[in-house]
Amino acid sequence: MSYGNKIIRVIKGRRPKIVVIGGGTGLPVILNSLRDKNAAITAIVTVADDGGSSGAIRDYINVVPPGDIRNVLVSLSDLPADFLNIFQYRFNSKDSFFAGHAIGNLIIAALSEMEDNIFDAVQKLSKMMKVDGQVFPASNEPLTLNAKFQDGTTLSGETEITHARNKVERVWITNTQDSTQPPKAVAPVLKAILDADVVVLGPGSLFTSILPNLMIPNLGDAVRQTKAEIIYNCNIMTQMGETEHFTDADHVRVLDRHLGGDFVDTVLVNTAPVPDNYLDHQKYDEYLVQVKHDFEGLRDLGCRVISDDFLDLHDHGVFHNGEKVANEIVNLALQRDGRRRR
Structure with missing residues (x-):
């Protein structure tokens, strides 16, 4: 069932507070659609990425990998497209350092050194980029x-x-610089979660984009303690090694197991079929088949299910329809009335 597309614009004279947690390519799609919904948005972005330009910069400079942060900043920025295109530009030079690097990654790395930490750097850059929300x-x-x-x-x-293509049982995170020090989120991250109307997980790779955030001990505690509605935006496709043969209920079971209890309140599930032979498996080689539905299993886990055609097909890839997903998220935030079960 679905609440439809009607959006109520006011909730007790304030903008609904929506926190989205994740990383990867799916997160900016949802944020880009949410920014037009008159909501107060906070994006909490994974810092455990070590691939591509982010990984190379991390090897050269001891900073948090900037790639996912860069994409989220762009998705919420009010700067003209020409400026954002420059920020996203990747060098095609054969120079051993600049090849493949996005300009935005280099700017974030430079600001991190100037500010002596990534959090303050991203806040300064958010102001410079006229970001509507918090990153x-x-x-x-x-x-x-x-x-x-x-x-x-x-x-x-x-x-x-990711490249091992082996079936994951569980994940955890450690401090890269000092493995004896427990990872932690800073106070504004925790406050945003505790003050939210809804906290949205995904879309994104279950084990490598969503769970790395939740495995930060005090961040995971905040998600368990918040009175916000916890929404899981279920992936459309299974991923090799990570979620092979998974149903939508299996995704929630993994989340619950990692956080130690049933904490997901609502699951957004796509019910539209992906056409046969549409997906380009060479370009999107991590995707396998469409996630199977187990609505009874979700209800047994205490989840409310909102199912609809959330499918967006383009470039022979399978994506979420950002507009439809954003509408459901805002509706849930506006209709929140202390429903949180835990």
Whole structure:
């Protein structure tokens, strides 16, 4: 069922507070649609990415990887498109350092050095880029993602884990600079979660984009303690090694298991079929098949299900329809009346 597309613009004289937690390419799609809904948006972005330009910069300079943060800043920025295109531009030079780097990644790395931390750097850059909302790195220090696979082996590093194409059993994170120090989120991140009307998880890779945030101990505690409605925006496709053969209920079970209890209140589920032979499996080689539905399993987990055609097909890829998902999220925020079960 679905609440439809009607949006109520006012809730007790204030903008609804929406926190979105994740990373990867799916997060900016939802944020870009939410920014037009008269909501107070906070994006909490993973800092455990170690691939591509972000990983190379992380190797050269001891900073939090900037790639996901860059994309989120652009999705919420009010700057003209020409400026944003420059910020997103990747060098195609064959120079050993600049090749493949996005200009925005270099700017974020430079500001991190100038401000002596990534959090203050992103806040300054948010003002410069006229960001409508708040963009918070999940942690102020670089984090390393670790995984144990179902065959008992372990690996460290988001890229290594993804490329292993092995079935993940559980993940955890450690402080990259000092593994003896527990990772932590800064106070504004925790306050945003505790003050929110809704907290949205995803879309994004379950084990490598969503859970790295929730595995930060005090951030995970805040998600468990908040009175906000917890919404899981379920992935449309399964991913090799991560969620092979998963149903939508299996995704929620993994989240619950990692956080130690049933904490997801509402699940957004796409019910539109992906046409046969549409997906370009060479371009999107991590995707396998469409996530199967288990509505009874979701209800047994205490979840309310909102199902609809959330599908957006283009460039032979499978994506969420940002506008439809954003409408449902805002409706839930506006209709929130202390429903939180836990």
